[in-house]
Every structure is written in structure tokens, then in C-alpha cells.
């Protein structure tokens with residue numbers, strides 16, 4: 538197989554060749570270290586001028602630009618409205634204060650059972666495995682989550698697991714974040730073994746964008762680590778647009794599927810990114826071709842700085858109606874929104 542050289546000028550020296558046996562951990566760590574962190578570098582790579590729509594330094598400090606070369610390589614050169622670019626480019630629109638938007642749009646803070654552990658829905662417990670992400674999505678609902686106090690650290694680990702062990706109702710542990718696959722294989726193995734040692738837990742779920750935005754994170758060992766405990770592994774990838782898939786993503790997803798990881802997708806309906814029936818139906822079809830079932834299509838969670846992505850409910854419903862008209866039922870994700878205090882994510886139809 539010929540080496541894949543990503544065109545990011547910052548990392549032209551990193552040879553991301555995937556050997557027959559798959560990626561080593563050093564590949565994704567090198568790629569993370571070389572991720573784009575400046576709008577100028579990213580726009581330059583795409584052949585675009587510095588944009589008048591860009592956010593100022595204040596926004597950048599609070600929630601910096603971050604995007605991997607793998608994700609950037611799928612953006613269309615010279616297109617300022619590329620749907621992948623718009624997911625990561627900090628715009629001055631983020632400074633708008635909008636009524637109804639806040640720091641904790643989904644009620645995470647009131648769901649904290651002990652630091653690092655959220656309890657919101659029956660039978661499921663969610664661990665904030667880490668605050669780190671491979672890319673910073675501008676629409677993120679946890680962009681102001683207090684990770685310093687609220688993520689699982691080594692010292693909080695025992696307490697959070699003891700809490701799950703005491704509650705026999707918990708059949709599923711969800712690893713979230715941040716992105717739980719930012720933990721390396723060693724840390725994940727330890728975490729999974731500790732969870733698998735709790736007899737009443739039978740399912741393990743990971744919510745992660747890394748198969749999409751950093752496919753080299755699917756190391757040769759990772760599929761077996763996920764499938765290697767008695768827990769049934771489920772992975773929810775977060776893809777929003779069909780252009781997010783390429784050959785490398787395809788390989789990563791195949792490795793997971795072949796190991797027996799159940800693959801689901803959830804997307805957020807985002808203005809300018811995927812708010813049209815072509816993008817959404819093509820996303821569903823592409824997911825299915827990659828062994829991933831569409832699960833949720835979320836209305837935007839109203840986090841500060843994200844109002845420019847919002848699609849009003851009425852428009853979302855009209856779009857959803859069109860989507861249902863052109864896809865088989867099993868490729869139609871559930872259209873949901875999160876309502877603080879509701880016992881599940883609420884279906885719009």
C-alpha cells in the first residue's frame with residue numbers, strides 16, 4: 538500500500554502509512570500534536586483569505602480552533618462555505634448573546650452524581666472520561682462545561698465506579714467527554730476492565746467523533762480492546778455530513794465492525810452544514826454503506842455562541858418530512874431535542 542501523505546504543511550513529514558497490521562499509537566498522537574490551531578493556517582491550507590467573519594482573539598482563547606489534518610483534508614479547497622469548515626471555524630457570530638441560550642443547555646450540571654459521572658436517564662450512567670477532543674466543534678453543547686471540576690481524573694475514578702457498583706439499575710455505562718477515545722489504549726483498557734468488573738453492567742457505549750476526525754486513533758489494538766471484555770460494545774460516532782467520509786474513515790469503521798462493535802450515528806441539524814435533504818439523505822446512505830445505523834438527528838442544544846447554527850423547529854420538521862419521503866424507514870434517524878428534566882431525549886414526531 539502506498540503511503541498516505543496528508544498535505545498539511547505543518548506535518549508533511551508525518552508519514553501516516555497504515556501497515557498491514559494497522560496503526561500504532563504514535564501515529565494518532567503525532568497527528569494530534571500537529572493539529573491546526575490557528576484560523577490563518579487552516580484558511581491558508583484551504584487557499585482562502587483571512588475571513589471577515591472570523592471571531593476575535595477572545596473567542597479563540599476561550600474555545601480555540603482545533604482541527605485535525607485528516608478532517609481538514611476532506612474540506613473543499615477554496616470554498617469558504619464548506620460544510621466541514623463551518624463546523625470548526627470560529628466566527629464573530631459566536632459573540633452574539635441570544636435569549637434562550639446559556640452555559641449549560643442540557644442540564645448537565647444538575648445531573649452530576651459525583652464528579653465525572655452524570656446520571657440522567659434510567660439504567661444509563663455517563664462518564665465524562667476526559668475533557669479533551671481532537672477537534673473543537675463550534676456548535677458544541679459542552680463548550681462551557683467545567684471540565685476541570687467535572688471530568689473523570691485518576692483520583693475520581695474509584696469514587697465514580699463505586700457509585701455505579703452500588704446502583705444495580707445501571708446496565709449501561711456511556712463514555713463521553715470531551716471525547717473518550719482521547720484516552721490512550723492503556724487507560725481505556727484499565728477503564729473497561731474496571732467497568733466490566735461490575736456485574737450488573739452489561740453494555741458499554743462510547744460517544745466519539747474520532748473514527749471520523751482522527752481515524753488513525755483506531756489503532757490495531759483498539760477494536761479488540763473494545764470488544765475484549767464481556768460487555769457488549771456500542772459506539773455512537775458523530776458525523777454530520779457525507780463529505781466527512783473517506784477511505785481512511787472507511788477502514789477505521791470496518792475494523793470496528795469486524796470486531797463486533799455495534800455502530801450508530803448521531804448528528805446535529807446545523808444551519809449551513811446539513812440543513813438540506815440532499816446532505817441528510819446522502820449522510821444516511823453513506824453511514825449504512827459503512828456499517829453504521831442512523832440513530833439520532835438532534836436539534837441544536839442552545840449553548841452560548843451557537844445561535845447562528847440554529848434551525849427553527851418548524852423548518853426542521855419540514856425538512857424531516859422530506860427526509861422520510863425519500864429514505865427507507867431504517868435509514869431515518871429519530872428527530873429529537875433535549876429538554877432539561879425530561880426522562881429521555883424527546884422525539885419531535
Ligand SMILES: *Cc1c(COP(=O)(O)O)cnc(C)c1O
Pocket residue numbers: 648655656657658661662663711881882
Ligand atoms: C444523551 C444521554 C444519554 C443517552 O441517551 P440515549 O437516549 O440512551 O441515547 C445518557 N446520559 C446522558 C447524560 C445523556 O445526555
Ligand code: SF4
Pocket residue numbers: 669670671672673674676677678679680714715716746
Ligand atoms: S467532539 Fe463532541 S465534545 Fe468535543 S467539541 Fe465536538 S461536539 Fe464538543
